[in-house]
Amino acid sequence: xMTEDGENANFWSGRFEKPPHQLFQQLNASITFDWRLAxxxxxxxxxxxxxxxxxxxxxxxxxxxxxxGLGQIMAEIAQGQFDFQLAxxxxxxxxxxxxxxxxxxxxKKLHTARSRNDQVATGLALFVRDQxxxxxxxxxxxxxxxxxxxxxxxxxxxxxxxxxxxAQPVLLAHHLLAYFExxxxxxxxxxxxxxxxxxxxxxxxALAGVNYPVKREQVASExxxxxxxxxxxxxxxxxxxxxxxxAAAASxxxxxxxxxxxxxxxxxxxxxFVEIADEFTSGSSIMPQKxxxxxxxxxxxxxxxxxxxxxxxxxxxxxxxxxxxxxxQEDKIYVFDTTDILLLVIPVAAEMTRSLKFDAARxxxxxxxxxxLATDVADYLVTRGxxxxxxxxxxxxxxxxxxxxxxxxxDLSIGELQAESPxxxxxxxxxxxxxxxxxxxxxxxxxxxERVRAQLEAAAARLAGLRQAAEELREA
Ligand code: ARG
Numbered sequence: 411x412m413t414e415d416g417e418n419a420n421f422w423s424g425r426f427e428k429p430p431h432q433l434f435q436q437l438n439a440s441i442t443f444d445w446r447l448a449x450x451x452x453x454x455x456x457x458x459x460x461x462x463x464x465x466x467x468x469x470x471x472x473x474x475x476x477x478x479g480l481g482q483i484m485a486e487i488a489q490g491q492f493d494f495q496l497a498x499x500x501x502x503x504x505x506x507x508x509x510x511x512x513x514x515x516x517x518k519k520l521h522t523a524r525s526r527n528d529q530v531a532t533g534l535a536l537f538v539r540d541q542x543x544x545x546x547x548x549x550x551x552x553x554x555x556x557x558x559x560x561x562x563x564x565x566x567x568x569x570x571x572x573x574x575x576x577a578q579p580v581l582l583a584h585h586l587l588a589y590f591e592x593x594x595x596x597x598x599x600x601x602x603x604x605x606x607x608x609x610x611x612x613x614x615x616a617l618a619g620v621n622y623p624v625k626r627e628q629v630a631s632e633x634x635x636x637x638x639x640x641x642x643x644x645x646x647x648x649x650x651x652x653x654x655x656x657a658a659a660a661s662x663x664x665x666x667x668x669x670x671x672x673x674x675x676x677x678x679x680x681x682x683f684v685e686i687a688d689e690f691t692s693g694s695s696i697m698p699q700k701x702x703x704x705x706x707x708x709x710x711x712x713x714x715x716x717x718x719x720x721x722x723x724x725x726x727x728x729x730x731x732x733x734x735x736x737x738x739q740e741d742k743i744y745v746f747d748t749t750d751i752l753l754l755v756i757p758v759a760a761e762m763t764r765s766l767k768f769d770a771a772r773x774x775x776x777x778x779x780x781x782x783l784a785t786d787v788a789d790y791l792v793t794r795g796x797x798x799x800x801x802x803x804x805x806x807x808x809x810x811x812x813x814x815x816x817x818x819x820x821d822l823s824i825g826e827l828q829a830e831s832p833x834x835x836x837x838x839x840x841x842x843x844x845x846x847x848x849x850x851x852x853x854x855x856x857x858x859x860e861r862v863r864a865q866l867e868a869a870a871a872r873l874a875g876l877r878q879a880a881e882e883l884r885e886a
Pocket of ligand 1: 440444499500501502526527530734736738739740
């Protein structure tokens, strides 16, 4: 239970005559949100205390008592039995006060050679690293779902769009694999976030370093950092890893929002390309016929908040003088909010993707009932000796004629074609044949079924590598 019973109980109360105003206490406290750092804070404290015993600041026995006390606190928090108090300010103070309650005076030695400034930066870096690992592995699951759908799509064809106008036919598998690429890049982004947390802040003290022969390398290695930070002032003022995390999350959310937006369109009656399973849609309280793509709409909406969180931390950090400033306490609000969103939306996207039922006939009809092969006709005329620009104009006139007469290109007779250009011959009908047109898109990365099969194979191989990487991250 959070109480507002402040008393003059702060660790820093020695210099003060009056306790904090109750309103200031509310403003100052971060315990309402930073309790989430508890496991990381405790992990950091154990490593710090172990090192203190190595350098003789604590005896082995004292370290043992501190370690046991911290273990008990970890259990209390996990079981929801920890009594968080607003007067404790933040999780660091709350844990330390409880340690003193449990272990007695020895607990008062834990804060030797450290500051909350290096402590909080360390806890947050550990938190961000953990979350980046989790998002990486959730993204691999999403990629699996996309690849499964792409493999199941066979040679299903739909119109590809530019400007949301039917442009050229593409394979559904090809289209789905575009998302596979995006989320693959996001995996790379989260790996780089993990790299951004390589330097350990602990040991920087308040900002200047500490008056003890601390073994920072040892603590860094126990906590899974690559090395201690090289500059204590930077160590306590750096939040780049959090910014990188929020930036990676924002890019990823853009991808999710685009997938969501397409599924919203595609599941409309106007498109009718796909049905999203009941489990990820909802009905209307008034219109009995409705099946709304709410999961997709909310996935799309979350992108706004994730992007805003990135912008929020940029604005917070910009212009702050070195080193630590209390402003930075609010960094966690942006980070935690983004974490909660990602922990939910990536798995939702994966499960929903698995649930999709595509309507191949409907997609094919849309691809056929369009002028999506006009470029192919122009390219065909090029093979008959017409310059591409002239061919473009000739085909444009044919399209205009068809629109006026409510016909399709493939319905035009040789006579009608030759009225526009004498170069037309029977080869035209191959140019406007859907399968033949797909097969011609032979360029690397193109939509020819053969090329898409190669993309599917490459994707499966990359996925195996990503699964392995996710496994290694889990064990790290
Ligand atoms: N709760 C603070 C934060 O999250 C911890 C660091 C406070 N340091 C200080 N010197 N007041 O940033």
